[in-house]
């Protein structure tokens with residue numbers, strides 16, 4: 001099998017390549033070559049460039065600041081950006097664009113779309129995700145954050161936890177219980193809340209890497225306007241599941257490109273450390289190679305369905321389960337290749353807590369150790385591996401439900 005794109009698609013790919021060649025410096029080697037303030041400055045400027053070109057949310061309608069591009073064109077942009085080692089947006093865009101923006105396009109009122117989508121793209125609003133609570137993670141429908149209507153305002157009381165970027169965001173999309181007497185899934189609403197108010201307190205949590213990227217968020221008589229409900233009062237579960245589909249499924253076609261670059265870098269590390277002829281290391285590298293190829297083909301399958309208008313749903317669990325389990329395997333191998341040095345890492349740390357380190361990153365021990373530590377979280381956030389297996393079994397394959 002030799003899957004390929006149509007001639008029209010390849011012509012569009014050339015346009016994207018020309019855009020990248022025009023906007024990136026001639027000696028560009030991937031964003032992983034930048035660190036500290038240089039990295040921050042580049043990402044800020046790059047995001048502006050993408051916004052001006054309509055590439056920040058290429059699939060969104062033009063009236064909301066997108067470029068109205070087809071699904072295929074969006075995929076070609078994402079592929080070429082991944083190959084060039086440049087991000088498709090800023091650090092908050094995973095919450096603002098990928099999760100909330102896409103969900104608002106499906107469920108939001110015209111007023112909500114007009115109010116929020118352009119502000120997400122301009123960077124005026126930054127968002128975080130308030131789903132999990134101390135007693136509601138995998139069992140999300142057990143959530144207890146209370147929202148009560150008082151005149152034209154919701155009053156919120158309760159707690160969220162593991163809120164990534166909560167300390168950086170000024171808005172939170174949150175799931176709250178709006179009808180305590182209804183069956184669990186039916187009494188939940190999806191609310192948009194401004195965090196800049198006395199009723200919201202954010203407390204950072206320290207991670208295994210020593211950094212603090214997620215938080216506890218406490219609501220004490222916090223307020224939001226009556227109209228800040230997405231998808232209707234007590235209909236939040238359906239909205240929440242739409243958003244999870246975007247959170248889990250979107251990157252299936254581009255992640256294999258990043259994972260291939262990461263694996264190539266690990267092979268170089270094995271050679272540098274004199275371990276490329278070690279039969280066990282070779283076997284483990286071969287296992288990683290096989291899995292990257294499987295992800296590549298699964299990505300094409302997801303892509304084909306996407307091009308036929310299928311939005312990611314429960315089947316997004318297949319990619320999420322596979323890449324996150326794979327990523328533990330390859331990063332454990334990197335630690336074994338580094339040996340004792342993994343205990344006292346040095347060099348540039350990964351800039352992002354998610355998935356592979358950036359393209360062009362130096363083969364430093366901190367790059368691998370940081371990625372190894374972050375990979376532990378990959379099989380937990382956006383739904384644990386056990387939960388993904390349940391979803392695949394029950395909702396994709398139609399197997400009997402697990403006993404309650």
Ligand SMILES: Cc1cc2nc3c(=O)[nH]c(=O)nc-3n(C[C@H](O)[C@H](O)[C@H](O)COP(=O)(O)OP(=O)(O)OC[C@H]3O[C@@H](n4cnc5c(N)ncnc54)[C@H](O)[C@@H]3O)c2cc1C
Nearest residue numbers: 129130131132137138162163164377380381382383384386
């Ligand atoms: C780095 C990171 C970032 C995160 N960011 C956010 C965020 O921004 N916003 C947000 O709302 N949440 C966030 N989360 C929270 C994440 O969604 C939850 O951690 C996740 O849903 C698991 O819930 P839990 O931690 O309560 O574990 P639990 O649900 O208590 O699970 C504990 C263990 O039991 C297993 N288990 C649970 N139920 C079943 C079952 N039915 N069958 C088999 N096994 C089961 C789980 O797989 C797990 O191994 C983040 C988590 C991490 C690690």
